[in-house]
Amino acid sequence: MTATDGRVWFVTGASRGLGRAIAEAALAAGHRVVAASRTKGTLGDEHPGRLVHIPLDVTSRDAVFxxxxxxAAVFGGLDVVVNNAGVMLYGMVEEATEEQIRAHFDVNFFGAVWVAQAVLPHLKGGGRLLQVTSMGSGGGMASVGFYGAGKAALDALSEALAMEVERFGVHVTNLQMGGYATELFTSGTTTTTPDPAYRELRTELEEMWGDDAGPAPETAAPVVLRVAALADPPRRLVVGSASFDMVRELARMRAEEYTRWEDLSRQAPG
Known part of the structure; x- marks a missing residue:
């Protein structure tokens, strides 16, 4: 894949944030883009003949297909799919309602599954499926546990999917995104009703995270384009320098904990 070969990209959640940044970068590189989202947003129309918007709510499997x-009909096929649509459920596990939890997973997990199932017939023979997950999908974090759980489920499913479809020439990559200023924590967030019992923990978390929303999503888009261009892309990639350091440190701490309790683990024969 080169910068001018005009591959066809299908990007979900393309009206804002990371999806929009990726769509714009693909267009700037000479590719054609089908941008899918619930609302068109402000993704420009300055690419006549190379950009088409399709309204889409990923929670409806029929609508996705x-x-x-x-x-696929717009440009005669699909080459690169960025499974990006997502939302945030912010709050403690105890606080979340059944409706909130199911709505969250309908977008972040099931919606991504519907997209993957629908695009696979069009990608066989050399296509790329880029699954947008999270650098935090390897473990849970207080107050964003449901987000991490949905992304962890997508991570695991996508690794299985990669094994299933590689024989058909389809490359699947989990893009484990770091923290970017994508509006996820603003317009993309549903918040639980706070339980006063967690007030102290909430304050600690707010102080730990601070006010920095992270770098602009446009800074991550070039990496996504490079992944899509690789002949043999990775099955998982942490996107973000600071996030890479955090993931590596968490992996080190997890390995240390496994080792510390190795004797107890080995008392069971399984």
Missing amino acids: DAVERA
Whole structure:
């Protein structure tokens, strides 16, 4: 894949944040883009003949399959799919309602599954499926546990999917994104009703995270384009320098804990 070969990209959640940044970068590189999102947003129309917007709510499996068929028909196929649509459920596990939890997973997990199922027939023979997960999908964090759980489920499923479809020439990569200023924590967030019992913990978390929203998503888009261009891309990639350091440190701490309790683990024969 080169910068001018005009591959066809299908990007979900393309109206804002990371999805929009990736769509714009792909267009700037000479590719064609089908941008899917619930609302069109402000993604420009300055690419006549190379950018098409399709309304899509990924929580509807039927709507996803219909949108993918329409997307494939626009430019005669699909080459790169960025499974990016996502939301945030912010709050402690005890606080979340059943409705909030199911709505969250309908977008972040099931919606991504519907997209993957729908696009696979169009990617066989050399296509790329880029699954947007999270650098935090390897473990849980207080107050964003449901977000991490959904991304962890997508991570695991996508690794299985990669094994299943590699024989058909489809490359699947989990993009374990770091923290970017994507509006996820603003317009993309549903918040639980706070339980006063967690007030102290909430304050500690707010102080730990601070006010920095992170770098602009446009800074991550070039990495995504490079992954899509690799002949043999990784199955998982942490996207973000600071996030890479954090993931590596968490992996080290987890390995130390396993080792500390190795004797107890080995008391069971399984």
